[in-house]
Amino acid sequence: xxxxxxxxxxxxxxxxxxxxxxxxxxxxxxxxxxxxxxxxxxxxxxxxxxxxxxxxxxxxxxxxxxxxxxxxxxxxxxxxxxxxxxxxxxxxxxxxxxxxxxxxxxxxxxxxxxxxxxxxxxxxxxxxxxxxxxxxxxxxxxxxxxxxxxxxxxxxxxxxxxxxxxxxxxxxxxxxxxxxxxxxxxxxxxxxxxxxxxxxxxxxxxxxxxxxxxxxxxxxxxxxxxxxxxxxxxxxxxxxxxxxxxxxx
Amino acid sequence: xxxxxxxxxxxxxxxxxxxxxxxxxxxxxxxxxxxxxxxxxxxxxxxxxxxxxxxxxxxxxxxxxxxxxxxxxxxxxxxxxxxxxxxxxxxxxxxxxxxxxxxxxxxxxxxxxxxxxxxxxxxxxxxxxxxxxxxxxxxxxxxxxxxxxxxxxxxxxxxxxxxxxxxxxxxxxxxxxxxxxxxxxxxxxxxxxxxxxxxxxxxxxxxxxxxxxxxxxxxxxxxxxxxxxxxxxxxxxxxxxxxxxxxxxxxxxxxxxxxxxxxxxxxxxxxxxxxxxxxxxxxxxxxxxxxxxxxxxxxxxxxxxxxxxxxxxxxxxxxxxxxxxxxxxxxxxxxxxxxxxxxxxxxxxxxxxxxxxxxxxxxxxxxxxxxxxxxxxxxxxxxxxxx
Numbered sequence: 001x002x003x004x005x006x007x008x009x010x011x012x013x014x015x016x017x018x019x020x021x022x023x024x025x026x027x028x029x030x031x032x033x034x035x036x037x038x039x040x041x042x043x044x045x046x047x048x049x050x051x052x053x054x055x056x057x058x059x060x061x062x063x064x065x066x067x068x069x070x071x072x073x074x075x076x077x078x079x080x081x082x083x084x085x086x087x088x089x090x091x092x093x094x095x096x097x098x099x100x101x102x103x104x105x106x107x108x109x110x111x112x113x114x115x116x117x118x119x120x121x122x123x124x125x126x127x128x129x130x131x132x133x134x135x136x137x138x139x140x141x142x143x144x145x146x147x148x149x150x151x152x153x154x155x156x157x158x159x160x161x162x163x164x165x166x167x168x169x170x171x172x173x174x175x176x177x178x179x180x181x182x183x184x185x186x187x188x189x190x191x192x193x194x195x196x197x198x199x200x201x202x203x204x205x206x207x208x209x210x211x212x213x214x215x216x217x218x219x220x221x222x223x224x225x226x227x228x229x230x231x232x233x234x235x236x237x238x239x240x241x242x243x244x245x246x247x248x249x
Numbered sequence: 250x251x252x253x254x255x256x257x258x259x260x261x262x263x264x265x266x267x268x269x270x271x272x273x274x275x276x277x278x279x280x281x282x283x284x285x286x287x288x289x290x291x292x293x294x295x296x297x298x299x300x301x302x303x304x305x306x307x308x309x310x311x312x313x314x315x316x317x318x319x320x321x322x323x324x325x326x327x328x329x330x331x332x333x334x335x336x337x338x339x340x341x342x343x344x345x346x347x348x349x350x351x352x353x354x355x356x357x358x359x360x361x362x363x364x365x366x367x368x369x370x371x372x373x374x375x376x377x378x379x380x381x382x383x384x385x386x387x388x389x390x391x392x393x394x395x396x397x398x399x400x401x402x403x404x405x406x407x408x409x410x411x412x413x414x415x416x417x418x419x420x421x422x423x424x425x426x427x428x429x430x431x432x433x434x435x436x437x438x439x440x441x442x443x444x445x446x447x448x449x450x451x452x453x454x455x456x457x458x459x460x461x462x463x464x465x466x467x468x469x470x471x472x473x474x475x476x477x478x479x480x481x482x483x484x485x486x487x488x489x490x491x492x493x494x495x496x497x498x499x500x501x502x503x504x505x506x507x508x509x510x511x512x513x514x515x516x517x518x519x520x521x522x523x524x525x526x527x528x529x530x531x532x533x534x535x536x537x538x539x540x541x542x543x544x545x546x547x548x549x550x551x552x553x554x555x556x557x558x559x560x561x562x563x564x565x566x567x568x569x570x571x572x573x574x575x576x577x578x579x580x581x582x583x584x585x586x587x588x589x590x591x592x593x594x595x596x597x598x599x600x601x602x603x604x605x606x607x608x609x610x611x612x613x614x615x616x617x618x619x620x621x622x623x624x625x626x627x628x629x630x631x632x633x634x635x636x
Contacts, residue, residue: 090376094621098614103609111358203471207580207581219471
């Protein structure tokens with residue numbers, strides 16, 4: 001495969017995605033054969049662009065919150081003062097992953113009501129786990145001689161953390177964020193079962209009215225977003241890994 | 250003697266104190282969908298039981314708060330959890346007026362927080378004791394038997410979730426078996442297809458990137474969309490392929506859900522097979538080759554056994570993920586515990602949501618613990634053998 005081909009495909013995907021969410025009408029002839037009895041081929045109960053942006057906003061808020069909390073927790077349990085919590089936090093992460101997203105979503109509804117909030121809670125909880133796990137791996141697998149050198153150079157604990165440990169773990173933490181974003185992008189669609197404004201609305205409308213065109217466009221927009229964001233974050237990850245001289249898998 | 254505090258114990262005691270004295274223990278509702286009225290521990294339990302529970306909780310929290318021996322902490326968490334489990338049932342029958350079948354009593358935030366706090370204590374003790382895989386499965390069995398006994402004894406029958414169950418006992422088990430069939434069946438097919446595919450990807454490098462990329466992209470399609478998209482092709486198969494409809498293949502229902510779960514399962518199985526086989530030490534392979542083993546002998550006698558723990562990890566990921574995803578099958582008429590979750594969300598009847606969610610979480614939890622134990626057993630066995 002030629003080196004420029006993936007970049008070209010990515011560019012093409014971006015162009016298609018932007019064209020589709022801004023001007024879905026152009027694509028109507030393509031989707032028309034999927035509908036029956038003259039049903040509309042393009043989602044008509046709201047703008048696809050708005051839903052896409054709301055979808056991204058939900059994922060972004062949840063991921064930022066999850067990143068802050070997960071990294072802070074990972075830092076806490078890798079300090080001497082919090083070392084007691086390390087084994088427990090590992091088993092909690094393991095247990096947390098067994099909760100299905102739908103269950104988290106449905107159980108959050110009585111506490112916070114319908115809409116965006118339960119979705120944010122579910123995405124936040126789901127996003128925590130991969131980031132926490134990766135941050136923990138990153139912070140606990142630092143080369144011992146580097147830490148020793150930093151200590152020998154007279155750096156304080158805070159300086160070591162911000163100038164040595166966090167930058168060196170950044171690629172691995174980013175890997176966790178990437179996983180978490182891709183999971184969240186897909187999980188956010190389920191949020192529409194509890195009335196959150198995401199692209200899931202399009203898919204569910206399609207399922208309810210037996211309109212395959214809706215299901216396809218909702219699903220494809222989410223998948224395209226996920227592929228592009230995954231690629232983008234992978235690139236950032238490789239870049240930081242090169243700068244930090246650390247290999248990621 | 251200086252009193253020393255346990256750091257985690259401070260957190261546990263704080264949660265327990267808030268939950269026991271400030272948060273509601275149970276919720277009483279005149280019928281299943283009206284908003285509930287909160288009841289504290291003393292209001293929700295008969296005159297003697299309330300103070301006894303509070304005493305147990307305070308003692309448990311104190312044991313957690315101070316640096317105490319692990320056995321004492323284990324005992325405290327088990328006693329507190331058992332007392333909570335039994336007394337929430339007592340609260341149910343105490344709060345329900347005699348002969349009233351519409352009233353609903355459900356555990357409230359205080360109860361769930363207390364369960365959380367003492368489960369945290371139990372989890373901490375168990376992590377520190379670092380039990381062997383068999384011991385972990387043993388703890389699981391004991392917990393399952395205890396919960397089973399409580400369910401059979403009728404202790405919890407006055408709680409709203411079991412009233413919902415009583416109304417739907419038949420469909421509960423039918424949906425449950427559908428849920429398990431979906432999760433396990435799709436995993437079985439994924440293993441049958443994914444293992445050879447993974448071996449192929451390991452042997453043929455050209456194939457590897459392509460196959461893994463395609464499987465990666467499938468993972469990015471949101472589950473509800475993939476379920477929906479499979480309706481059309483399977484509907485076509487049902488009407489055009491003779492015999493397919495008789496096999497139960499239809500456009501909506503279990504078939505598209507099964508295929509979607511199968512597609513999601515492939516990536517972890519294939520990827521972990523590839524990673525596992527790639528991690529086989531070169532020396533082991535060279536030695537096998539030097540002994541004159543054929544490719545097939547090497548695969549089954551050396552590579553596969555050494556890669557097994559990694560492959561099992563993939564299977565564990567798939568199983569836990571499938572048990573969760575199978576709830577979404579209900580959206581396209583595929584059945585499973587999701588039926589209750591979505592019905593409950595639709596009727597804003599949270600007890601119904603719980604009736605679907607609790608067994609799903611329990612199944613995923615049990616699957617994770619058992620498979621983790623199996624993985625650890627195979628991995629340590631391997632290490633002993635190769636040492």
